[in-house]
Amino acid sequence: LDASLSRLSSGLRINSAADDASGMAIADSLRSQANTLGQAISNGNDALGILQTADKAMDEQLKILDTIKTKATQAAQDGQSLKTRTMLQADINRLMEELDNIANTTSFNGKQLLSGNFINQEFQIGASSNQTVKATIGATQSSKIGLTRFETGGRISSSGEVQFTLKNYNGIDDFKFQKVVISTSVGTGLGALADEINKNADKTGVRATFTVETRGMGAVRAGTTSDDFAINGVKIGKVEYKDGDSNGALVAAINSVKDTTGVEASIDSNGKLLLTSREGRGIKIEGDIGRGAFINPDMKENYGRLSLVKNDGKDILISGSNLSSAGFGANNFISQASVSL
Template sequence: QIGASSNQTVKATIGATQSSKIGLTRFETGGRISSSGEVQFTLKNYNGIDDFQFQKVVISTSVGTGLGALADEINKNADKTGVRATFTVETRGMAAVRAGTTSDDFAINGVTIGKVDYTDGDGNGALVSAINSVKDTTGVEASIDANGQLLLTSREGRGIKIDGNIGGGAFINA
Protein backbone atom coordinates (compact mmCIF):
# COMPACT_ATOMS: atom_id res chain seq x y z
CA GLN A 1 0.00 0.00 0.00
CA ILE A 2 1.18 3.47 -0.82
CA GLY A 3 -0.12 6.46 1.08
CA ALA A 4 -2.91 6.61 3.66
CA SER A 5 -5.70 5.23 1.47
CA SER A 6 -5.97 1.86 -0.23
CA ASN A 7 -5.77 1.42 -4.01
CA GLN A 8 -3.34 4.30 -4.48
CA THR A 9 -0.67 3.63 -7.07
CA VAL A 10 2.54 5.22 -8.16
CA LYS A 11 3.86 5.09 -11.68
CA ALA A 12 7.65 4.85 -11.80
CA THR A 13 9.89 4.77 -14.86
CA ILE A 14 13.60 4.42 -15.34
CA GLY A 15 15.65 5.87 -18.16
CA ALA A 16 17.88 4.02 -20.55
CA THR A 17 20.19 1.48 -18.93
CA GLN A 18 22.67 0.91 -21.76
CA SER A 19 26.25 1.21 -20.59
CA SER A 20 26.79 4.07 -23.03
CA LYS A 21 23.98 6.00 -21.27
CA ILE A 22 24.99 5.38 -17.66
CA GLY A 23 28.71 5.87 -18.20
CA LEU A 24 30.10 2.35 -18.04
CA THR A 25 31.68 0.94 -21.15
CA ARG A 26 33.76 -2.13 -21.90
CA PHE A 27 36.43 -2.42 -24.55
CA GLU A 28 38.36 -5.52 -25.53
CA THR A 29 41.32 -5.80 -27.80
CA GLY A 30 43.71 -8.52 -28.77
CA GLY A 31 46.74 -9.09 -30.87
CA ARG A 32 49.97 -10.94 -31.32
CA ILE A 33 52.95 -9.29 -29.69
CA SER A 34 56.18 -10.52 -31.22
CA SER A 35 58.81 -8.35 -29.56
CA SER A 36 59.65 -6.91 -26.16
CA GLY A 37 59.56 -3.23 -25.38
CA GLU A 38 58.18 -0.50 -23.15
CA VAL A 39 54.60 0.72 -23.12
CA GLN A 40 53.37 4.04 -21.81
CA PHE A 41 50.12 5.80 -22.52
CA THR A 42 47.97 8.71 -21.44
CA LEU A 43 44.22 8.90 -20.83
CA LYS A 44 43.13 12.20 -22.32
CA ASN A 45 40.53 14.15 -20.35
CA TYR A 46 39.96 11.18 -18.06
CA ASN A 47 37.86 13.31 -15.70
CA GLY A 48 36.61 15.76 -18.29
CA ILE A 49 39.52 18.15 -17.74
CA ASP A 50 42.85 16.51 -16.94
CA ASP A 51 45.04 13.94 -18.64
CA PHE A 52 46.46 10.96 -16.74
CA GLN A 53 49.79 9.44 -17.73
CA PHE A 54 50.52 5.87 -16.65
CA GLN A 55 54.03 4.76 -15.70
CA LYS A 56 56.13 2.91 -18.27
CA VAL A 57 55.71 -0.87 -18.25
CA VAL A 58 58.08 -3.38 -19.82
CA ILE A 59 56.43 -5.99 -22.03
CA SER A 60 58.61 -9.12 -22.11
CA THR A 61 58.93 -12.66 -20.78
CA SER A 62 60.71 -11.69 -17.53
CA VAL A 63 59.17 -11.79 -14.06
CA GLY A 64 57.19 -8.62 -13.26
CA THR A 65 56.73 -7.64 -16.90
CA GLY A 66 54.16 -8.21 -19.61
CA LEU A 67 50.46 -7.60 -19.91
CA GLY A 68 49.97 -8.61 -16.28
CA ALA A 69 52.23 -5.76 -15.18
CA LEU A 70 50.38 -3.40 -17.52
CA ALA A 71 47.02 -4.44 -16.04
CA ASP A 72 48.46 -3.93 -12.53
CA GLU A 73 49.57 -0.40 -13.47
CA ILE A 74 46.13 0.43 -14.84
CA ASN A 75 44.29 -1.11 -11.88
CA LYS A 76 46.39 0.58 -9.19
CA ASN A 77 45.09 3.88 -10.58
CA ALA A 78 41.49 2.70 -11.11
CA ASP A 79 40.07 4.74 -8.22
CA LYS A 80 41.34 7.89 -9.89
CA THR A 81 40.78 7.05 -13.57
CA GLY A 82 37.76 4.75 -13.41
CA VAL A 83 39.54 2.34 -15.76
CA ARG A 84 40.13 -1.32 -14.90
CA ALA A 85 42.04 -3.92 -16.91
CA THR A 86 42.30 -7.69 -17.15
CA PHE A 87 44.59 -9.80 -19.30
CA THR A 88 44.78 -13.15 -21.00
CA VAL A 89 48.13 -14.30 -22.35
CA GLU A 90 48.00 -17.63 -24.12
CA THR A 91 49.28 -19.54 -27.10
CA ARG A 92 47.12 -22.28 -28.55
CA GLY A 93 47.97 -24.98 -31.06
CA MET A 94 46.19 -24.71 -34.39
CA ALA A 95 45.05 -28.35 -34.29
CA ALA A 96 44.84 -31.30 -31.92
CA VAL A 97 48.21 -32.53 -30.69
CA ARG A 98 49.77 -35.28 -32.80
CA ALA A 99 52.76 -37.43 -31.89
CA GLY A 100 56.03 -35.57 -32.04
CA THR A 101 59.34 -34.79 -30.42
CA THR A 102 60.75 -31.53 -29.15
CA SER A 103 64.35 -30.60 -29.88
CA ASP A 104 67.15 -30.89 -27.32
CA ASP A 105 67.22 -27.09 -27.07
CA PHE A 106 63.43 -26.69 -26.65
CA ALA A 107 62.88 -23.90 -24.13
CA ILE A 108 60.13 -21.62 -22.88
CA ASN A 109 60.98 -18.12 -21.63
CA GLY A 110 64.67 -18.97 -21.54
CA VAL A 111 64.29 -22.16 -19.48
CA THR A 112 65.48 -25.27 -21.32
CA ILE A 113 63.04 -28.17 -21.19
CA GLY A 114 64.89 -30.34 -23.71
CA LYS A 115 63.84 -33.38 -25.67
CA VAL A 116 60.33 -34.72 -25.03
CA ASP A 117 58.60 -37.51 -26.95
CA TYR A 118 54.83 -37.06 -26.91
CA THR A 119 51.93 -39.05 -28.36
CA ASP A 120 48.67 -38.15 -30.11
CA GLY A 121 46.61 -35.93 -27.83
CA ASP A 122 49.61 -35.97 -25.47
CA GLY A 123 48.05 -39.19 -24.23
CA ASN A 124 51.20 -40.03 -22.30
CA GLY A 125 51.12 -36.58 -20.67
CA ALA A 126 54.80 -36.09 -21.48
CA LEU A 127 54.58 -32.68 -23.17
CA VAL A 128 52.24 -31.07 -20.64
CA SER A 129 54.19 -32.56 -17.72
CA ALA A 130 57.54 -31.40 -19.07
CA ILE A 131 56.31 -27.84 -19.59
CA ASN A 132 54.54 -27.73 -16.22
CA SER A 133 57.62 -29.06 -14.40
CA VAL A 134 59.22 -25.63 -14.93
CA LYS A 135 56.08 -23.44 -14.80
CA ASP A 136 57.17 -21.72 -11.59
CA THR A 137 60.28 -20.48 -13.41
CA THR A 138 58.80 -19.81 -16.87
CA GLY A 139 55.44 -18.47 -15.72
CA VAL A 140 53.84 -20.66 -18.40
CA GLU A 141 51.40 -23.49 -17.69
CA ALA A 142 50.43 -26.13 -20.26
CA SER A 143 47.18 -28.03 -20.73
CA ILE A 144 45.23 -29.80 -23.43
CA ASP A 145 41.94 -28.02 -24.21
CA ALA A 146 38.58 -29.63 -25.00
CA ASN A 147 39.54 -29.83 -28.69
CA GLY A 148 42.80 -31.64 -27.95
CA GLN A 149 44.92 -28.58 -28.70
CA LEU A 150 47.95 -27.62 -26.64
CA LEU A 151 47.21 -24.50 -24.60
CA LEU A 152 50.05 -22.50 -23.04
CA THR A 153 48.87 -19.92 -20.51
CA SER A 154 50.82 -17.22 -18.69
CA ARG A 155 49.00 -16.71 -15.38
CA GLU A 156 51.19 -13.69 -14.51
CA GLY A 157 50.75 -12.05 -17.90
CA ARG A 158 54.37 -12.42 -18.98
CA GLY A 159 55.02 -13.10 -22.63
CA ILE A 160 55.41 -16.66 -23.90
CA LYS A 161 58.57 -17.21 -25.93
CA ILE A 162 59.34 -20.63 -27.38
CA ASP A 163 62.91 -21.36 -28.46
CA GLY A 164 64.21 -24.47 -30.16
CA ASN A 165 61.56 -26.72 -31.66
CA ILE A 166 58.38 -27.73 -29.84
CA GLY A 167 57.75 -30.33 -32.55
CA GLY A 168 55.32 -30.25 -35.43
CA GLY A 169 52.77 -32.31 -33.52
CA ALA A 170 52.04 -29.39 -31.18
CA PHE A 171 50.89 -27.21 -34.11
CA ILE A 172 52.30 -24.06 -32.50
CA ASN A 173 54.15 -21.60 -34.69
CA ALA A 174 56.94 -20.30 -32.50
Protein backbone atom coordinates in the same frame (compact mmCIF):
# COMPACT_ATOMS: atom_id res chain seq x y z
CA LEU B 1 27.59 16.33 55.98
CA ASP B 2 27.65 18.35 52.72
CA ALA B 3 29.60 15.59 50.96
CA SER B 4 27.13 12.97 52.16
CA LEU B 5 24.15 15.05 51.03
CA SER B 6 25.77 15.57 47.60
CA ARG B 7 26.26 11.85 47.18
CA LEU B 8 22.69 11.12 48.26
CA SER B 9 21.18 13.74 45.96
CA SER B 10 23.31 12.89 42.89
CA GLY B 11 23.59 9.16 43.40
CA LEU B 12 27.31 9.46 42.62
CA ARG B 13 30.16 8.56 44.91
CA ILE B 14 32.45 11.15 43.31
CA ASN B 15 31.02 14.63 42.86
CA SER B 16 34.21 16.68 42.83
CA ALA B 17 37.95 16.20 42.62
CA ALA B 18 38.07 16.60 46.40
CA ASP B 19 36.23 13.29 46.81
CA ASP B 20 38.71 11.30 44.71
CA ALA B 21 40.98 13.14 42.25
CA SER B 22 42.16 10.09 40.30
CA GLY B 23 38.70 8.54 40.32
CA MET B 24 37.24 11.82 39.04
CA ALA B 25 39.71 11.84 36.12
CA ILE B 26 38.88 8.25 35.23
CA ALA B 27 35.14 8.90 35.48
CA ASP B 28 35.37 12.00 33.26
CA SER B 29 37.39 10.04 30.70
CA LEU B 30 34.86 7.21 30.64
CA ARG B 31 31.97 9.66 30.44
CA SER B 32 33.60 11.43 27.50
CA GLN B 33 34.25 8.15 25.73
CA ALA B 34 30.68 7.00 26.30
CA ASN B 35 29.32 10.25 24.85
CA THR B 36 31.66 9.95 21.87
CA LEU B 37 30.63 6.36 21.23
CA GLY B 38 27.00 7.38 21.42
CA GLN B 39 27.58 9.99 18.73
CA ALA B 40 29.60 7.51 16.67
CA ILE B 41 26.63 5.13 16.75
CA SER B 42 24.43 7.98 15.60
CA ASN B 43 26.89 8.71 12.78
CA GLY B 44 26.80 5.06 11.76
CA ASN B 45 23.00 5.16 11.68
CA ASP B 46 23.17 8.27 9.48
CA ALA B 47 25.53 6.48 7.10
CA LEU B 48 23.18 3.50 7.03
CA GLY B 49 20.25 5.82 6.36
CA ILE B 50 22.10 7.41 3.44
CA LEU B 51 22.91 4.05 1.88
CA GLN B 52 19.37 2.79 2.42
CA THR B 53 17.97 5.92 0.76
CA ALA B 54 20.27 5.45 -2.22
CA ASP B 55 19.46 1.74 -2.36
CA LYS B 56 15.71 2.36 -2.44
CA ALA B 57 16.14 4.96 -5.18
CA MET B 58 18.31 2.63 -7.27
CA ASP B 59 15.77 -0.14 -6.75
CA GLU B 60 13.17 2.12 -8.38
CA GLN B 61 15.62 2.79 -11.22
CA LEU B 62 16.09 -0.95 -11.71
CA LYS B 63 12.33 -1.36 -12.02
CA ILE B 64 12.34 1.36 -14.68
CA LEU B 65 15.17 -0.39 -16.53
CA ASP B 66 13.25 -3.67 -16.42
CA THR B 67 10.29 -1.90 -18.00
CA ILE B 68 12.53 -0.36 -20.67
CA LYS B 69 13.98 -3.78 -21.48
CA THR B 70 10.49 -5.26 -21.75
CA LYS B 71 9.38 -2.51 -24.15
CA ALA B 72 12.58 -2.88 -26.21
CA THR B 73 11.93 -6.62 -26.49
CA GLN B 74 8.34 -5.89 -27.48
CA ALA B 75 9.48 -3.50 -30.21
CA ALA B 76 12.06 -5.97 -31.57
CA GLN B 77 9.53 -8.35 -33.11
CA ASP B 78 8.27 -7.89 -36.67
CA GLY B 79 4.63 -7.83 -35.60
CA GLN B 80 5.09 -4.17 -34.64
CA SER B 81 4.41 -1.39 -37.12
CA LEU B 82 6.40 1.83 -37.42
CA LYS B 83 3.64 3.65 -35.56
CA THR B 84 3.56 1.25 -32.61
CA ARG B 85 7.35 1.24 -32.39
CA THR B 86 7.33 5.04 -32.33
CA MET B 87 4.85 4.93 -29.46
CA LEU B 88 6.99 2.41 -27.60
CA GLN B 89 10.03 4.64 -28.09
CA ALA B 90 8.07 7.59 -26.70
CA ASP B 91 7.27 5.50 -23.62
CA ILE B 92 10.95 4.61 -23.27
CA ASN B 93 11.95 8.27 -23.55
CA ARG B 94 9.57 9.18 -20.72
CA LEU B 95 10.94 6.33 -18.61
CA MET B 96 14.48 7.59 -19.25
CA GLU B 97 13.41 11.03 -18.06
CA GLU B 98 12.05 9.48 -14.88
CA LEU B 99 15.31 7.54 -14.45
CA ASP B 100 17.28 10.79 -14.64
CA ASN B 101 14.82 12.56 -12.36
CA ILE B 102 15.43 9.97 -9.63
CA ALA B 103 19.20 10.33 -10.08
CA ASN B 104 19.08 14.13 -9.89
CA THR B 105 16.67 14.52 -6.97
CA THR B 106 17.59 11.72 -4.55
CA SER B 107 19.24 13.40 -1.57
CA PHE B 108 19.89 13.07 2.15
CA ASN B 109 20.12 16.17 4.32
CA GLY B 110 20.73 18.28 1.21
CA LYS B 111 23.44 16.02 -0.24
CA GLN B 112 22.86 14.62 -3.72
CA LEU B 113 23.36 10.85 -3.62
CA LEU B 114 23.07 9.59 -7.20
CA SER B 115 24.42 12.52 -9.22
CA GLY B 116 28.05 11.39 -9.03
CA ASN B 117 29.08 13.91 -6.37
CA PHE B 118 28.88 11.53 -3.41
CA ILE B 119 32.53 10.42 -3.55
CA ASN B 120 34.73 9.24 -0.65
CA GLN B 121 32.36 10.62 1.98
CA GLU B 122 33.75 9.85 5.44
CA PHE B 123 31.83 8.82 8.54
CA GLN B 124 33.27 8.77 12.07
CA ILE B 125 32.05 5.53 13.63
CA GLY B 126 34.38 5.20 16.61
CA ALA B 127 35.93 7.13 19.46
CA SER B 128 39.37 7.34 17.81
CA SER B 129 40.31 9.49 14.83
CA ASN B 130 41.14 6.52 12.60
CA GLN B 131 37.85 4.72 13.22
CA THR B 132 36.10 5.88 10.07
CA VAL B 133 34.44 4.41 7.00
CA LYS B 134 34.22 5.91 3.53
CA ALA B 135 31.41 5.50 1.05
CA THR B 136 31.12 6.32 -2.65
CA ILE B 137 27.94 6.16 -4.71
CA GLY B 138 28.37 6.36 -8.47
CA ALA B 139 26.26 8.46 -10.81
CA THR B 140 23.13 6.76 -12.12
CA GLN B 141 21.96 9.20 -14.80
CA SER B 142 21.25 7.61 -18.18
CA SER B 143 24.23 9.47 -19.66
CA LYS B 144 26.58 8.00 -17.04
CA ILE B 145 25.41 4.40 -16.95
CA GLY B 146 26.99 2.17 -19.54
CA LEU B 147 30.14 0.43 -20.62
CA THR B 148 33.01 1.32 -22.89
CA ARG B 149 35.41 -1.47 -23.78
CA PHE B 150 38.69 -1.42 -25.66
CA GLU B 151 40.41 -4.61 -26.66
CA THR B 152 43.61 -4.90 -28.61
CA GLY B 153 42.63 -6.34 -31.94
CA GLY B 154 45.61 -8.60 -32.40
CA ARG B 155 48.19 -10.65 -30.59
CA ILE B 156 51.18 -8.65 -29.38
CA SER B 157 54.28 -10.21 -30.92
CA SER B 158 57.06 -7.82 -29.90
CA SER B 159 58.48 -6.79 -26.56
CA GLY B 160 59.37 -3.30 -25.40
CA GLU B 161 58.82 -0.59 -22.82
CA VAL B 162 55.36 0.96 -22.77
CA GLN B 163 54.09 4.17 -21.27
CA PHE B 164 50.71 5.62 -22.07
CA THR B 165 48.47 8.47 -21.05
CA LEU B 166 44.73 8.31 -20.52
CA LYS B 167 43.35 11.44 -22.16
CA ASN B 168 40.54 13.44 -20.54
CA TYR B 169 39.86 10.66 -18.04
CA ASN B 170 37.59 12.94 -16.01
CA GLY B 171 36.50 15.12 -18.90
CA ILE B 172 39.35 17.59 -18.31
CA ASP B 173 42.64 16.11 -17.14
CA ASP B 174 45.06 13.52 -18.52
CA PHE B 175 46.52 10.69 -16.44
CA LYS B 176 50.03 9.40 -17.16
CA PHE B 177 50.80 5.83 -16.09
CA GLN B 178 54.21 4.57 -15.03
CA LYS B 179 56.41 2.83 -17.60
CA VAL B 180 55.99 -0.95 -17.87
CA VAL B 181 58.24 -3.42 -19.69
CA ILE B 182 56.52 -5.96 -21.94
CA SER B 183 58.69 -9.09 -21.93
CA THR B 184 58.91 -12.66 -20.63
CA SER B 185 60.66 -11.74 -17.37
CA VAL B 186 59.11 -11.82 -13.90
CA GLY B 187 57.19 -8.62 -13.08
CA THR B 188 56.78 -7.59 -16.71
CA GLY B 189 54.23 -8.08 -19.47
CA LEU B 190 50.56 -7.27 -19.79
CA GLY B 191 49.99 -8.53 -16.25
CA ALA B 192 52.25 -5.77 -14.90
CA LEU B 193 50.59 -3.23 -17.20
CA ALA B 194 47.13 -4.31 -16.01
CA ASP B 195 48.29 -3.98 -12.39
CA GLU B 196 49.51 -0.43 -13.09
CA ILE B 197 46.17 0.49 -14.66
CA ASN B 198 44.04 -1.19 -11.99
CA LYS B 199 45.82 0.38 -9.02
CA ASN B 200 44.70 3.76 -10.39
CA ALA B 201 41.20 2.59 -11.36
CA ASP B 202 39.48 4.43 -8.50
CA LYS B 203 40.77 7.68 -9.97
CA THR B 204 40.58 7.02 -13.72
CA GLY B 205 37.55 4.72 -13.83
CA VAL B 206 39.41 2.39 -16.22
CA ARG B 207 40.13 -1.24 -15.40
CA ALA B 208 42.27 -3.70 -17.35
CA THR B 209 42.34 -7.44 -17.92
CA PHE B 210 44.77 -9.50 -19.96
CA THR B 211 44.93 -12.79 -21.81
CA VAL B 212 48.25 -14.38 -22.71
CA GLU B 213 47.67 -17.75 -24.39
CA THR B 214 49.32 -19.76 -27.14
CA ARG B 215 47.14 -22.53 -28.55
CA GLY B 216 47.94 -25.22 -31.08
CA MET B 217 46.11 -25.09 -34.40
CA GLY B 218 45.08 -28.73 -34.16
CA ALA B 219 44.87 -31.68 -31.80
CA VAL B 220 48.24 -32.88 -30.56
CA ARG B 221 49.82 -35.67 -32.59
CA ALA B 222 52.84 -37.76 -31.71
CA GLY B 223 56.08 -35.86 -31.93
CA THR B 224 59.39 -34.97 -30.34
CA THR B 225 60.79 -31.67 -29.16
CA SER B 226 64.35 -30.68 -29.96
CA ASP B 227 67.23 -30.88 -27.50
CA ASP B 228 67.28 -27.08 -27.24
CA PHE B 229 63.52 -26.73 -26.70
CA ALA B 230 62.92 -23.97 -24.14
CA ILE B 231 60.20 -21.63 -22.91
CA ASN B 232 61.01 -18.11 -21.71
CA GLY B 233 64.70 -18.93 -21.64
CA VAL B 234 64.31 -22.04 -19.47
CA LYS B 235 65.56 -25.20 -21.17
CA ILE B 236 63.18 -28.17 -21.21
CA GLY B 237 65.01 -30.32 -23.74
CA LYS B 238 63.95 -33.40 -25.65
CA VAL B 239 60.46 -34.76 -24.94
CA GLU B 240 58.69 -37.58 -26.80
CA TYR B 241 54.91 -37.28 -26.69
CA LYS B 242 52.05 -39.32 -28.11
CA ASP B 243 48.75 -38.49 -29.84
CA GLY B 244 46.74 -36.19 -27.61
CA ASP B 245 49.75 -36.24 -25.27
CA SER B 246 48.16 -39.38 -23.86
CA ASN B 247 51.31 -40.17 -21.93
CA GLY B 248 51.25 -36.66 -20.43
CA ALA B 249 54.91 -36.19 -21.29
CA LEU B 250 54.68 -32.81 -23.03
CA VAL B 251 52.39 -31.17 -20.47
CA ALA B 252 54.39 -32.60 -17.57
CA ALA B 253 57.70 -31.41 -19.02
CA ILE B 254 56.45 -27.86 -19.56
CA ASN B 255 54.75 -27.69 -16.16
CA SER B 256 57.86 -28.96 -14.39
CA VAL B 257 59.38 -25.50 -14.90
CA LYS B 258 56.19 -23.40 -14.79
CA ASP B 259 57.20 -21.70 -11.53
CA THR B 260 60.25 -20.34 -13.36
CA THR B 261 58.76 -19.67 -16.80
CA GLY B 262 55.35 -18.49 -15.60
CA VAL B 263 53.80 -20.64 -18.35
CA GLU B 264 51.40 -23.50 -17.64
CA ALA B 265 50.49 -26.19 -20.18
CA SER B 266 47.27 -28.15 -20.61
CA ILE B 267 45.30 -30.00 -23.28
CA ASP B 268 42.00 -28.31 -24.07
CA SER B 269 38.66 -30.00 -24.77
CA ASN B 270 39.57 -30.27 -28.47
CA GLY B 271 42.86 -31.99 -27.76
CA LYS B 272 44.95 -28.91 -28.58
CA LEU B 273 47.99 -27.83 -26.60
CA LEU B 274 47.27 -24.68 -24.58
CA LEU B 275 50.03 -22.59 -23.02
CA THR B 276 48.85 -19.96 -20.54
CA SER B 277 50.73 -17.22 -18.74
CA ARG B 278 48.90 -16.69 -15.45
CA GLU B 279 51.06 -13.71 -14.45
CA GLY B 280 50.64 -11.95 -17.78
CA ARG B 281 54.25 -12.04 -18.93
CA GLY B 282 54.99 -13.15 -22.47
CA ILE B 283 55.33 -16.67 -23.85
CA LYS B 284 58.42 -17.26 -25.98
CA ILE B 285 59.10 -20.73 -27.41
CA GLU B 286 62.67 -21.43 -28.46
CA GLY B 287 63.97 -24.47 -30.30
CA ASP B 288 61.50 -26.92 -31.84
CA ILE B 289 58.36 -27.95 -29.96
CA GLY B 290 57.65 -30.56 -32.63
CA ARG B 291 55.19 -30.60 -35.51
CA GLY B 292 52.74 -32.63 -33.48
CA ALA B 293 52.00 -29.62 -31.25
CA PHE B 294 50.77 -27.61 -34.27
CA ILE B 295 52.16 -24.31 -32.95
CA ASN B 296 52.48 -21.88 -35.86
CA PRO B 297 55.90 -20.24 -36.19
CA ASP B 298 54.42 -16.75 -35.75
CA MET B 299 52.94 -17.85 -32.41
CA LYS B 300 56.30 -18.81 -30.91
CA GLU B 301 56.59 -15.33 -29.42
CA ASN B 302 53.35 -14.06 -27.91
CA TYR B 303 52.70 -11.27 -25.40
CA GLY B 304 48.92 -11.51 -25.33
CA ARG B 305 45.96 -9.18 -25.58
CA LEU B 306 44.81 -6.36 -23.31
CA SER B 307 41.25 -5.21 -22.57
CA LEU B 308 40.28 -1.88 -21.01
CA VAL B 309 36.83 -1.25 -19.54
CA LYS B 310 35.26 2.00 -18.37
CA ASN B 311 31.89 1.83 -16.65
CA ASP B 312 30.60 5.36 -17.22
CA GLY B 313 30.02 4.88 -20.94
CA LYS B 314 32.55 7.57 -21.93
CA ASP B 315 35.24 7.05 -24.55
CA ILE B 316 38.68 5.74 -23.62
CA LEU B 317 41.31 7.94 -25.28
CA ILE B 318 44.93 6.78 -25.22
CA SER B 319 48.25 8.29 -26.26
CA GLY B 320 51.82 7.44 -25.32
CA SER B 321 55.07 5.84 -26.37
CA ASN B 322 55.65 2.39 -27.93
CA LEU B 323 51.94 1.59 -27.77
CA SER B 324 52.39 -1.22 -30.30
CA SER B 325 53.99 -3.30 -27.54
CA ALA B 326 50.66 -3.12 -25.72
CA GLY B 327 48.66 -3.90 -28.85
CA PHE B 328 47.56 -0.32 -29.56
CA GLY B 329 49.50 0.04 -32.80
CA ALA B 330 48.41 1.02 -36.28
CA ASN B 331 48.26 -2.60 -37.38
CA ASN B 332 46.68 -3.86 -34.17
CA PHE B 333 43.23 -2.38 -34.40
CA ILE B 334 41.21 -1.70 -31.30
CA SER B 335 37.76 -3.18 -30.93
CA GLN B 336 35.43 -0.68 -29.26
CA ALA B 337 31.98 -1.34 -27.88
CA SER B 338 29.78 1.15 -26.06
CA VAL B 339 26.52 0.44 -24.30
CA SER B 340 24.46 3.31 -22.86
CA LEU B 341 21.11 2.98 -21.21
